Amino acid sequence: MKLFPSLAFGVALFASGVSPVLAQATPKHTFEIGEKDLLLDGKRMQIRCGELHFARVPKEYWRHRLQLCKAMGLNTVCAYLFWNVHEFEKGKYNWEGQADAAEFCKLAQEEGMWVILRPGPYACAEWDGGGLPWWLLKKPDIALRSQDPDFMAASQAWLKEVGRVLGPMQVTKGGPILMAQVENEYGFYGKDTEYMGKMRQAMIDGGFDIPLFACNPTGNLANGRRDDLFNVVNFGSDPATGFKKLREIQPKGPLMCGEFYPGWFDTWGAPHHLGKTDQYLKDLEYMLNEGASFSIYMAHGGTSFGMWAGADRPFKPDTSSYDYDAPISEAGWIGEKFERTRHLMAKYLLPGETLVDPPVPMPTMAVPSFTLKETAAVFQNLPAAIKDSAPKNMEAYDQGHGCTVYRITLPAGPAASLQIGQVHDFGWVFLDGKEVGVTDRRSRRFKVSLPERKQPQQLDILVEAMGHVNFGVEIHDRKGIQGKVELVAGGKSTEVTGEWSVFPLKLDEAMLSSLKWKSGGESAPGPKFWRGTFKLAKAADTFLDLRTWGKGVVWVNGHCLARHWNIGPTQTAYLPGAWLKEGENEVVVLDLLGPEKPVLAGLEKPILDQLRPELDFARKGSKKGxxxxxxxxxxxxxxxxxxxxxxxxxxxxxxxxxxxxxxxxxxxxxxxxxxxxxxxxxxxxxxxxxxxxxxxxxxxxxxxxxxxxxxxxxxxxxxxxxxxxxxxxxxxxxxxxxxxxxxxxxxxxxxxxxxxxxxxxxxxxxxxxxxxxxxxxxxx
CATH class of the missing domain: 2.60.120 (Jelly Rolls)
Incomplete structure (x- = not known):
C-alpha cells in the first residue's frame, strides 16, 4: 500500500506532451513511499545516503569519491545542484565539464549507487548565495524564495531546464535518481504553503515523476508543510527527538533524516570544527537499528573552489576548504571515522548487498619552495570605468564576484571621517594611492578617519566581495557600497557628490589575461597580483602553503583554486594533481594586503586548524568593553x-x-x-x-x-x-x-x-x- 499515492507518479503523466522524449522511455524500476518503508520495486529499501557535491570535487575524481562512498557502506549519494553554477549568466546554461550533472549521475549508477537529487532553486550548503544566482539581486526589490513574479519565473525556468537535462536519469526511466527535493529547509525561512506548492508543480511540469520531498530542521517542520510532499527531518544529533517531531507532523510513513551532520563547516577567524565521532556513530546506529533512512551531510565535503564559498549570517565568510570533518576528507583520504562507519554499515546491509573495498588513495607530493617574481598592481590594471553620479552595489554594475574600485576626487578640506552607509564586504580606503583605513562588515565598521587635505585628492575605495550570505532572509546580500558616502567634520555631514568612476574587477579569465606584468616585483604600491611558475616531473595532489600571504584569491593553471586569508584556520589550499601537469605550472595570487614573502610551496598534508588572530586587520572580538x-x-x-x-x-x-x-x-x-x-x-x-x-x-x-x-x-x-x-x-x-x-x-x-x-x-x-x-x- 502506498502511503503517499500522489508522490509516486505514473508515466502516463507525459502522454499530454509535457515531455515527448521521456514519454517514449520505458520505466525500469518503481520507487514508492509505503506505509512503513521506502519501496524499490516493491521491496523494502533503507536509504543509506551520503552527501557529495560534484561541484566541490574535481571531475577527474568523481568516480574515485563515489567508489569511496560505496566502500563506506552507502547505497545512495545526494547530489545538490547549485543553480548559480549552471546559470551564472541569465539564460546561459552550462552543463559541461565540472558542471556535468548528468555525467555524475551516470558514474554513480555505474558504481552501483542510487541518487537523491536536490535541485533547489535554493540549496544553502555554505555555497555562494545558497546557490541562487547573483543576477536575481539586480532587481532592487526582489523577494527571494517567495511568490515574487520575477523569482518565480526564473525558478520555474530553471527547474524546467533541470528536468530537460536530468529527467531521463530518473529511476522510472532506467536511471539512478530515486527522489527529488523541493526547495530546501524552507520552514526555517517562511511558512507559505502555496509557494511550496508552486515549487512542487514546477518540478512536475519539468518532467519529474518520482517521489518529491521536503526537508526541514527539527524545530521548523510544520512551516510550509504540505500533505503532497514527503517530509524528512534534518539534525546533527538526538535522532529520537528529531523523529518524534517528524511523527507529530507526519504520523505515518517511513522515517528519514535528510541531513545528518558528522562534523561542521569552518568560517574564517574561528576554530576548525571536528565532529564527535563516538556520538555520531551512536546516533547513526540508532537510525540503522530503527530502520530509518538518512543522508550523512557530508560523507565527503571537498572544496568550495574559486569564489564559490558562501557566508554564514549575519556575516561570517566560509573557508574554501569544506573538509567538514567528514568520513572522507577534503582530499579523499580515509581514516578512523571512515573505517568505523564502514564497520557499522556492514551490520545493516540489505539482502543482496555487499561491501566493496576502498579504491587506492590518490598520490600526494611536496613541491619545493618557489618565488613569485612578477607583479601586476591592481590600480595599474583597472578596466574601463563606469561613470555614475553615486556609487551602487556590484550587482547593479552586472558583477557577481570579485572586487570593485570606487573613485572620486575629494576637494581640499580639514581632517574628517569618511562614513559609508555599508560596505559589503571589506573596503580598503586610499588617498592618492596611500592606504588610510579599512572597513569591516563583520563588526559593521564603515567609518575611516581621513587626514587634512591641503589640495584635492583622489579617493579610492577598493571593495572585496566574499561569498553572498547563504542562509536566512540575509540572502538578499548585495555586494559593494550600499547607501551614501559622506564626510563628517566639525559635527557636520556632507555627502560626497560628483562624478564617480567605478571599476568592476570580476577576477575572471578575461581580466587575468589582460594583466600587464612587471618583473622583479617592481610596480606601484598597494594590492597586487603575483605570478610565478614551478616545474614537476610528475603530477600528484598537494596543498599550497599560503602562510606567508595576506588575503585574496589563488589560481593554478587557469583554475580558480581558493580564497586565502592568513587569519586561518585554513592555511593551505587543496591543489588536485588532476589540475597539474608535467613540466611548467603557473600560479597567480591576488593579495590585497601584501605577502610577508612572495613564496609558495606544496605540502603533503593540509593545515586546517591554525588560527592567527594577531594578523586580523580589523576584527573586534565579541567581548567589548x-x-x-x-x-x-x-x-x-x-x-x-x-x-x-x-x-x-x-x-x-x-x-x-x-x-x-x-x-x-x-x-x-x-x-x-x-x-x-x-x-x-x-x-x-x-x-x-x-x-x-x-x-x-x-x-x-x-x-x-x-x-x-x-x-x-x-x-x-x-x-x-x-x-x-x-x-x-x-x-x-x-x-x-x-x-x-x-x-x-x-x-x-x-x-x-x-x-x-x-x-x-x-x-x-x-x-x-x-x-x-x-x-x-x-x-x-
Whole structure:
C-alpha cells in the first residue's frame, strides 16, 4: 500500500506532451513511499545516503569519491545542484565539464549507487548565495524564495531546464535518481504553503515523476508543510527527538533524516570544527537499528573552489576548504571515522548487498619552495570605468564576484571621517594611492578617519566581495557600497557628490589575461597580483602553503583554486594533481594586503586548524568593553522550561531599542555553563527579525579553545552549532550575558530560544531580558 499515492507518479503523466522524449522511455524500476518503508520495486529499501557535491570535487575524481562512498557502506549519494553554477549568466546554461550533472549521475549508477537529487532553486550548503544566482539581486526589490513574479519565473525556468537535462536519469526511466527535493529547509525561512506548492508543480511540469520531498530542521517542520510532499527531518544529533517531531507532523510513513551532520563547516577567524565521532556513530546506529533512512551531510565535503564559498549570517565568510570533518576528507583520504562507519554499515546491509573495498588513495607530493617574481598592481590594471553620479552595489554594475574600485576626487578640506552607509564586504580606503583605513562588515565598521587635505585628492575605495550570505532572509546580500558616502567634520555631514568612476574587477579569465606584468616585483604600491611558475616531473595532489600571504584569491593553471586569508584556520589550499601537469605550472595570487614573502610551496598534508588572530586587520572580538546594566530595569524576566524544545517567548507588550541583552542567572543542571544554539528575535506579529544588521556587542564568555563556542553562533541561524561559555581552560559561573546590537531602533514582540541539542550542559533556566541602548561601554 502506498502511503503517499500522489508522490509516486505514473508515466502516463507525459502522454499530454509535457515531455515527448521521456514519454517514449520505458520505466525500469518503481520507487514508492509505503506505509512503513521506502519501496524499490516493491521491496523494502533503507536509504543509506551520503552527501557529495560534484561541484566541490574535481571531475577527474568523481568516480574515485563515489567508489569511496560505496566502500563506506552507502547505497545512495545526494547530489545538490547549485543553480548559480549552471546559470551564472541569465539564460546561459552550462552543463559541461565540472558542471556535468548528468555525467555524475551516470558514474554513480555505474558504481552501483542510487541518487537523491536536490535541485533547489535554493540549496544553502555554505555555497555562494545558497546557490541562487547573483543576477536575481539586480532587481532592487526582489523577494527571494517567495511568490515574487520575477523569482518565480526564473525558478520555474530553471527547474524546467533541470528536468530537460536530468529527467531521463530518473529511476522510472532506467536511471539512478530515486527522489527529488523541493526547495530546501524552507520552514526555517517562511511558512507559505502555496509557494511550496508552486515549487512542487514546477518540478512536475519539468518532467519529474518520482517521489518529491521536503526537508526541514527539527524545530521548523510544520512551516510550509504540505500533505503532497514527503517530509524528512534534518539534525546533527538526538535522532529520537528529531523523529518524534517528524511523527507529530507526519504520523505515518517511513522515517528519514535528510541531513545528518558528522562534523561542521569552518568560517574564517574561528576554530576548525571536528565532529564527535563516538556520538555520531551512536546516533547513526540508532537510525540503522530503527530502520530509518538518512543522508550523512557530508560523507565527503571537498572544496568550495574559486569564489564559490558562501557566508554564514549575519556575516561570517566560509573557508574554501569544506573538509567538514567528514568520513572522507577534503582530499579523499580515509581514516578512523571512515573505517568505523564502514564497520557499522556492514551490520545493516540489505539482502543482496555487499561491501566493496576502498579504491587506492590518490598520490600526494611536496613541491619545493618557489618565488613569485612578477607583479601586476591592481590600480595599474583597472578596466574601463563606469561613470555614475553615486556609487551602487556590484550587482547593479552586472558583477557577481570579485572586487570593485570606487573613485572620486575629494576637494581640499580639514581632517574628517569618511562614513559609508555599508560596505559589503571589506573596503580598503586610499588617498592618492596611500592606504588610510579599512572597513569591516563583520563588526559593521564603515567609518575611516581621513587626514587634512591641503589640495584635492583622489579617493579610492577598493571593495572585496566574499561569498553572498547563504542562509536566512540575509540572502538578499548585495555586494559593494550600499547607501551614501559622506564626510563628517566639525559635527557636520556632507555627502560626497560628483562624478564617480567605478571599476568592476570580476577576477575572471578575461581580466587575468589582460594583466600587464612587471618583473622583479617592481610596480606601484598597494594590492597586487603575483605570478610565478614551478616545474614537476610528475603530477600528484598537494596543498599550497599560503602562510606567508595576506588575503585574496589563488589560481593554478587557469583554475580558480581558493580564497586565502592568513587569519586561518585554513592555511593551505587543496591543489588536485588532476589540475597539474608535467613540466611548467603557473600560479597567480591576488593579495590585497601584501605577502610577508612572495613564496609558495606544496605540502603533503593540509593545515586546517591554525588560527592567527594577531594578523586580523580589523576584527573586534565579541567581548567589548564594560557591560552597563546596573540600574537598568529588565523588560521581561521568566524561566525556560527544561528540555531541548524550541521555546517561543512573547512579551506582554512590545519592547523597543537598539540592543537586546539576555542575562542568564542559572542552569537547569546547576552547572556553571550556558549555551544557546540559536537566539531569534520576533517582531510584534511574531515574525523573525532579519539578522542582517546584527552584531554581538558583548559576551561575557566564549569557549574558543576546546571547540568553536563563539557567541556569533547564537545568531547565525544554524542550530547545529552553538554559543558556549568557557569550559576548557576556565569555567566562569553565572550570571552570563549576551548583548546583541541590532543596528538601529527595533520593535521586539518576543524571542525564540533554541537550546543546545541532546542531553548536554548549558540549558538555561532563569533569565532576564533588557531592551534599550548603551548596554556596552566600549573600552578606549
Amino acid at each position: 564594560e557591560l552597563v546594566l546596573k540600574g537598568q530595569k529588565p523588560g521581561f524576566e521568566a524561566a525556560f522550561p527544561a528540555g531541548a524544545e524550541v521555546q517561543d517567548v512573547k512579551f506582554a507588550k512590545p519592547l523597543e531599542g537598539s540592543q537586546f541583552a539576555l542575562e542568564m542567572l542559572n542552569a537547569h543542571d546547576g552547572k556553571p555553563f550556558a549555551a544557546i544554539a540559536e537566539l531569534d528575535l520576533l517582531d510584534p506579529e511574531g515574525k523573525s527579525i532579519s539578522h542582517a544588521s546584527w552584531t554581538v556587542a558583548y559576551a561575557d564568555s566564549e569557549e574558543m579553545t576546546g571547540e568553536d563556542g563563539s557567541a556569533s553562533n547564537a545568531i547565525n541561524g544554524q542550530t547545529a552549532d552553538f554559543w558556549h561559555t568557557e569550559w576548557k581552560d576556565a569555567q566562569p559561573g553565572y550570571p552570563h550575558y549576551l548583548v546583541i546590537d541590532l543596528g538601529g531602533a527595533t520593535k521586539i514582540g518576543g524571542f525564540r530560544y533554541t537550546p543546545r541539542a541532546g542531553n548536554n550542559p548549558g540549558r538555561i533556566k532563569d533569565y532576564r531580558v533588557y531592551v534599550g541602548g548603551g548596554f556596552v561601554k566600549e573600552s578606549r
